Amino acid sequence: LPRVVIVGRPNVGKSSLFNRVLGERRAIVEDEPGTTRDRLEADVEWLDRRFRLIDTGGYETNEQNVYAPLIMGQVQQAIDTAAVIIFVVDARDGLTASDYDMAEVVRRAQKPTILVANKADNEARELAGIAEASALGFGEPLPVSALHDVNVRTMLDMVVALLPDIPLVPESDRTRVAIIGRPNVGKSMLVNAILGQERVIVSHVAGTTRDAIDTEIDTPEGSFVLIDTAGVRRPGKLGTGVERHSVLRTTRAVERCDVAVLVVDGTEGVTAQDTHIAGIAVENAKGLVIAVNKIDLWDDPAERKAWAERQMRSRIRFVPWALYTFISALERRGLSELLQLVQAAREARRRRIPTPELNAVLARAIREHVPPLVHNKRFKLFYATQAGIDPPTFVLFVNDPELVHFSYRRYLERAIREAADFEGTAIKLVFRARS
Ligand code: GDP
Known part of the structure; x- marks a missing residue:
């Protein structure tokens, strides 16, 4: 207990x-x-x-x-x-x-x-x-x-x-990574590139479901379980049916991971479908690293890089905290950096802010930007505490949760993010009424 x-x-x-x-x-x-x-x-x-x-x-x-x-x-x-x-x-x-x-x-x-x-x-x-x-x-x-x-x-x-939601069982030290993305962005090639690296030890294929193949690997960057949705192919099916199925498959893989790696096609940029898939990781409060793939096809790398960054800023702007990097699965470039970012996101998910620091940060944020009146009443924070990790979850005891405007919630989330390094992961804010 x-x-x-x-x-x-x-x-x-x-x-x-x-x-x-x-x-x-x-x-x-x-x-x-x-x-x-x-x-x-x-x-x-x-x-x-x-x-x-x-x-x-x-x-x-x-x-x-x-x-x-x-x-x-x-x-x-x-x-x-x-x-x-x-x-x-x-x-x-x-x-x-x-x-x-x-x-x-x-x-x-x-x-x-x-x-x-x-x-x-x-x-x-x-x-x-x-x-x-x-x-x-x-x-x-x-x-x-x-x-x-x-x-x-x-x-x-x-x-x-x-109280912690689940009893705090000791967790395996392996980072669970789901490789997600729309068809043909290079997920399979990325998985093969990672597995095929000289210094990677594939210790065992943990479990193969209808939705994904799990592979345990040990690398110089750390130990991982790769959850590979591309590894499972359903031949002969095309069209919207396939698409719907793959969203379901992606969701199931994301639910089981710590950090999702969203592979996007660097020759096409960020599409609406990429944005949608990024949303699956956000909804599940996971870590997110974006891997911009196929950079070997870039004629003007500096210019293309700036273009891809602009696209991420505008089309995935609801995830300003996502980490990103540039890779070529074909030429096995950028793989080590990618795995390092995955580990950084995982560490961010385990970070804690001490209660006094958290309260000081929120008190300052509220002083600097007084909450707007809602129905003639003003939101008031009594105190806040970090209730858990994985994802970092904060409980804010307030006079009335209804008074927290959506944009003000965003503002408080930003203040918490700035206080500690939560780059790479979703965090959760829970508002509770206290008399
Ligand atoms: P998936 O559907 O996301 O698993 O994509 P695949 O791994 O099957 O790759 C789709 C296509 O993109 C294949 O023709 C690959 O050869 C190609 N591809 C994947 N990664 C790269 C890359 O880094 N560079 C280039 N030039 N082609 C790539």
Whole structure:
């Protein structure tokens, strides 16, 4: 089960919050016979998701303070295994040095973090701790009251929103690459060119479906699985039927890949069909590298290159983040650069922005360009966190997701992209309402 860890300096109410969750009517708590009254962990089910909740307040004793090395060691261990951290501060007291120390520990963990200001029993906005807590770098705190049951459900909603979709299974280190493109652009020749290189070891053909042939290869640029849609031929069929079938085949290959390589014909430029196929990679939130092929046929390479770049900028402009390179499958030119770009896109898919940096970047972007009014209301961001990788996925807690205009969403996406290098991959922004 993913672990959700409650941390904070002594006396902020960690254990009260823990017990309030356990007492929450809608939360199903696993009964563990034989556990004592002061349990530190419990399995919780909320909105059909299960997680284990850990109360680090239980490590504290009356004699020791939280900075006793033994306790900090336990807290650190809990944080290391956490999928989500609930960081508790006191809404009524201002921040103390201990809060800042704890913030530093949480910051280093680089995990999705929910900052809550407990003891917000009433008039939350006037409480000193709430205004000050924004300075900790985790966005605005969610005011909660463990005692009076304020916003505890919202907190659990937020926890569930940040749980990883799938258990984080260790992934194979091979980059899965789908070679896609319309007919006759040179996909087969490219696959053969890659496989035929001297330093490439074809370790095994992993699986052959009706849609594609998977081949595992090891190269100086890294280890890959090539998902080759061109390898499967259906002879004797022509016309729109074939076209429809190949879109389906492309989609299935893209779904199984990390990075799609879109092969385009450098003598013809970027066609509407190429644009459409690029869209399949974008819709599936994959990495995308464009390989402009057949450059051996270019009479004036410099001029043609500029022409191809102009075409990509205008016809694939909805993917400004796509990487591209120029190749000749026939002469086996540019293959190493292509594989390097594929690896770069894969790395971008695994990149994380620490929560404080993400919030700083978004706060600055919003300051520089105030969101437009929608139905007389303005979009407000409480805080954001990166919930996952592959693709990098960001959850933004806002007053009302309906208030995020399409173009403003694009603007925020650009701000996130500029903050970290996500060139080569799609990223996902998820907007969620927070009261
Ligand atoms: P696919 O349908 O995308 O798999 O395309 P193929 O690999 O079958 O290639 C289509 C045609 O383009 C064939 O006649 C190839 O010989 C030719 N071709 C592929 N790559 C290159 C290249 O880099 N240079 C040149 N001059 N011809 C190429």
